Amino acid sequence: MKNCLDTQNKLPLLAAGEIAEPDATVLHEHLALCASCRTAYDELRRLVGELDARPALTEVEHLRLENSVLRKYSLDAGRPSRRMTLPWAGRVVLRLAAGILLFAAGYVTQEAMREPRIDHSSSAPAWSVRDLRDRAWVGQRLSGPGLHVIARGRTALPEKAEPGI
Amino acid sequence: MTPFDTAQFRRMADRVFGLVGRVIRDRDEALDITQEAIIRSYRQCRSREEPALLAFAIKTGYRLALNASRDARRRREHLNEAAAEQVGTAGTIIDEMFQRRQVLDAALEKLSDRQQQALRLRFFADLTIAETAAVMRISDGAVKVHLARGLARLRERFEVELSKGM
Numbered sequence A: 001m002k003n004c005l006d007t008q009n010k011l012p013l014l015a016a017g018e019i020a021e022p023d024a025t026v027l028h029e030h031l032a033l034c035a036s037c038r039t040a041y042d043e044l045r046r047l048v049g050e051l052d053a054r055p056a057l058t059e060v061e062h063l064r065l066e067n068s069v070l071r072k073y074s075l076d077a078g079r080p081s082r083r084m085t086l087p088w089a090g091r092v093v094l095r096l097a098a099g100i101l102l103f104a105a106g107y108v109t110q111e112a113m114r115e116p117r118i119d120h121s122s123s124a125p126a127w128s129v130r131d132l133r134d135r136a137w138v139g140q141r142l143s144g145p146g147l148h149v150i151a152r153g154r155t156a157l158p159e160k161a162e163p164g165i
Numbered sequence B: 001m002t003p004f005d006t007a008q009f010r011r012m013a014d015r016v017f018g019l020v021g022r023v024i025r026d027r028d029e030a031l032d033i034t035q036e037a038i039i040r041s042y043r044q045c046r047s048r049e050e051p052a053l054l055a056f057a058i059k060t061g062y063r064l065a066l067n068a069s070r071d072a073r074r075r076r077e078h079l080n081e082a083a084a085e086q087v088g089t090a091g092t093i094i095d096e097m098f099q100r101r102q103v104l105d106a107a108l109e110k111l112s113d114r115q116q117q118a119l120r121l122r123f124f125a126d127l128t129i130a131e132t133a134a135v136m137r138i139s140d141g142a143v144k145v146h147l148a149r150g151l152a153r154l155r156e157r158f159e160v161e162l163s164k165g166m
Helices: A002-015 A021-033 A035-052 A059-076 A082-123 A129-143 A150-154 A156-164 B006-023 B027-044 B050-093 B096-108 B113-124 B129-136 B140-165
Strands: none
Touching (some): A002 B140, A021 A035, B006 B113, B027 B050, B096 B113
């Protein structure tokens, strides 16, 4: 009876045919003597038999499967390792394209940021006529008649200023 | 890849369909899933060796089948409440074999996931212990433990369900 508990634990694997020969014989010897183990084993055998009853493919279904798989797979049937290299090459191309795109985007943004300054300077240049005139006016006041020639176009200002002096 | 090997394809199709066909009731749907699983294994499996391809196809097929059966069950639960009462009387005509199969499937679904997977791979997909271990990524010994416990519990469950159902 001590043997029984041990056997009960091994019965499922025996029923599944997963116990190799020397052990299997020992178990079968016990089964021949023990009625309760015997019923348990028979039930398990029946269960395994029912589990093992698989649906099988008919010939028509086999052909149907083959055809559809071949059709879907015909691109690389017979061509060695095309599948393996294509994704890799694709990835490299993708990365390159992404890099170029990033670079271009950076360049464009930089240009866009610079643009307002260009606009500003074109509407009001750094060396405007007024600037020149002011400098000339200051120059005239500091260094006398020598520079007066430059400011000659606007003679009104010095003349107006004269009465004050 | 070597030119399309019909014999190899048939062996794989048989085993994947054995597994998928037992999880999915609808035969056409099971065929579709078998096809999808094999195509994916040809496309995505890194090795071209048959055991690796088979393991990949089995794994994929099992996952797809479980998802599909879960969806189907959800749909059935939605519809069946009203229909179940009508079938009640007609149900007695269903023969014993069919009923045992139904009860077995129901009992199988009550086991733990790993036990279910081990039993299904071993019996439905007709894999060896070693192949099952490779698919489940566990040791041979662990597969045997899942099988033994799963079968033992299945037997208890089966008797209970059978006495309840009949």
